[in-house]
Amino acid sequence: MFSEKVINNLSNSSWIRLMFEEGERLAKIHGADKVYDYSIGNPYAEPPKEVTDSLKKHILGEEKGIHRYMSNAGYVDVREKVAKLLQEESGVELSYNNIVMTVGAAGGLNVVLKSILNPEEEVIVFAPYFVEYNFYADNNGGKTVVVPPDTKTFEPNIEAFEKSINNKTKAIIINNPNNPTGVVYSEATLNKIASIIEAKEKEYGITIFVISDEPYKEIVYENIKIPSLLSIFKNAIIVNSFSKSLGLAGERIGYIAASSKIEQIDLLIGALSFCNRTLGFVNAPALFQKVIADSLKAKVDIGEYEKRRDFLYEKITSLGFECVKPQGAFYLFPKALIEDDVEFVKRAMKYNLLLVPGSGFGCPGYFRMSYCVKFDMIENSIQAFEKLVEEFK
């Protein structure tokens, strides 16, 4: 009666969302303070002052016409500001005509894939990865090819990457800092990827787009700078959102920035704008376009996340978990205490600990913890972890 494909997918739906809903259910039974919900990347932090000030300015200013349709690509003044910022960061010349405002990064990724994919073309992703990419590629007639993880460093597995390219390869997705590991890919790694792409493009006579999914770009520790992919890759397409950096996950505001170095860039921008419209997004939410334009240099308090990372990483590793220390995002990705990560996560639920199995990121044997939560939840959860670890001794 309904779409068979959708109904089949429903049963192996998102682990993140399953755990998020389970957390809400348990909170109703036991009280929110008795549930340790590490499931979803839903920042607890309120947006910074720049956002609330901008909202007030636009709402109280009695400005006319701010809720109407605009061009499908978004307001020109907003796109100009985004272009200027990215040009400063990357050194690559950009104008408003390289930018399309989108309904978050998830919207942006679908728009990009729709614009570039022909049937059966392939999109390479590096495990562990955000598994929604599979749906996004499939929605738009393509499919993902997964490069297996290097579980030592959780940097991209370069050898396996090289082998995964063929004449059907249309794009790769780089998610840096990475969800779920929090690992920041080094510039050396990115340069190696760039060389391989250049060689393979020549070998097969194809164009490979590098899609940079970078909602965590602003969330990095110890003054690490994430290099701009616009300066490393010729065919770079940035997809970003303000969900994490400004705490606006529910407002669905983001953008696409396509490099000026892409051949026929104007045609691509036309296609992106067209797909933004015809996929049903139409345009990025109007008011929040204006708001992010006023808040481009703002971000939530990263110090608060760093405090959580340090505390939790120390506790988790003291308890005997193997874990790479993340340099960005707000996730830990420790190794489970048994091989079966799903079973491990189920056993954690007995202690009201909500974790996401690594299988949900194409990397079984591990689990993800999202620590963009209240600090006292983290503190209170440690006794639950102690009990859990006790079980496996």
Added chain:
Amino acid sequence: MFSEKVINNLSNSSWIRLMFEEGERLAKIHGADKVYDYSIGNPYAEPPKEVTDSLKKHILGEEKGIHRYMSNAGYVDVREKVAKLLQEESGVELSYNNIVMTVGAAGGLNVVLKSILNPEEEVIVFAPYFVEYNFYADNNGGKTVVVPPDTKTFEPNIEAFEKSINNKTKAIIINNPNNPTGVVYSEATLNKIASIIEAKEKEYGITIFVISDEPYKEIVYENIKIPSLLSIFKNAIIVNSFSKSLGLAGERIGYIAASSKIEQIDLLIGALSFCNRTLGFVNAPALFQKVIADSLKAKVDIGEYEKRRDFLYEKITSLGFECVKPQGAFYLFPKALIEDDVEFVKRAMKYNLLLVPGSGFGCPGYFRMSYCVKFDMIENSIQAFEKLVEEFK
């Protein structure tokens, strides 16, 4: 290099959007007051007081957590209010679990079609119709079947509809009041459609969903009441937005309401929520969910639209145009003065008159005028129409 299908479609892109962009271009050259832009349904009116009051309440109230992710289906309290309103209107029992909040009606239509369509299944539409439906069906693996227009009344052509159903039919889309004609389908017509569907469902052993795309439902004149499709059709799925009724086109806020009478309704709601997520919408914009919940009974001043309709209809028909008098929406759909509507619209552009050819709605020989514009623009445009008519005498 890019998606061939998208690039091919770019050239026969939306006439509405083409004219909208042309209007912006001409306004820069000649000044906005010298351009008579009837191209797009982008309400000039500001949102009603309920909307601005609600925005102020939520922004100034320093409420916590209002910009975060929530369930993919939307806030439960908002869905409850929408359900209650629709239950009052239709007499059909509904709960929050029949409602999924969406990124406007365009987002909602894509989510519905993704959830129900299997490859090559058909969606019946009645010409003249909003041609974006073609993209929405194609995005999700289906295709539209167009019922030719009845240009006498512009009500659905019932005989042709009956013939268009086959064992591949999965849904029909009803857009009432209709864009582009402004015609309100009578209850008798809707009942006839219901009988035909019931008979055909039995004949072929299939389920046919009736998707009601109803962003103009609140914009009706002379106290006409649009009957609720929930009370007429068993397998009714309402898709609505607040773009027109609250003047919030740019904010992308709407909902899906699926009838409790649909078999396995819980599975359908699960599928809708899943598709809302995986198509990249994730959830309807958070703040505006709250805002519309505070404004469900509000609407823009319909009297203002009625004044425009009456003035423009009188002028246009006095000038010799054939036109059905619309009872709803904010469009007129007059017959062009020559057979070739595209040529006619091009000739109108010489007088800075921006019209949309009927070909853009599957109904050549006509043109659409969107009169949700400032009244003095309408008044000033009449001399341009007089000159245009003169040409064809």
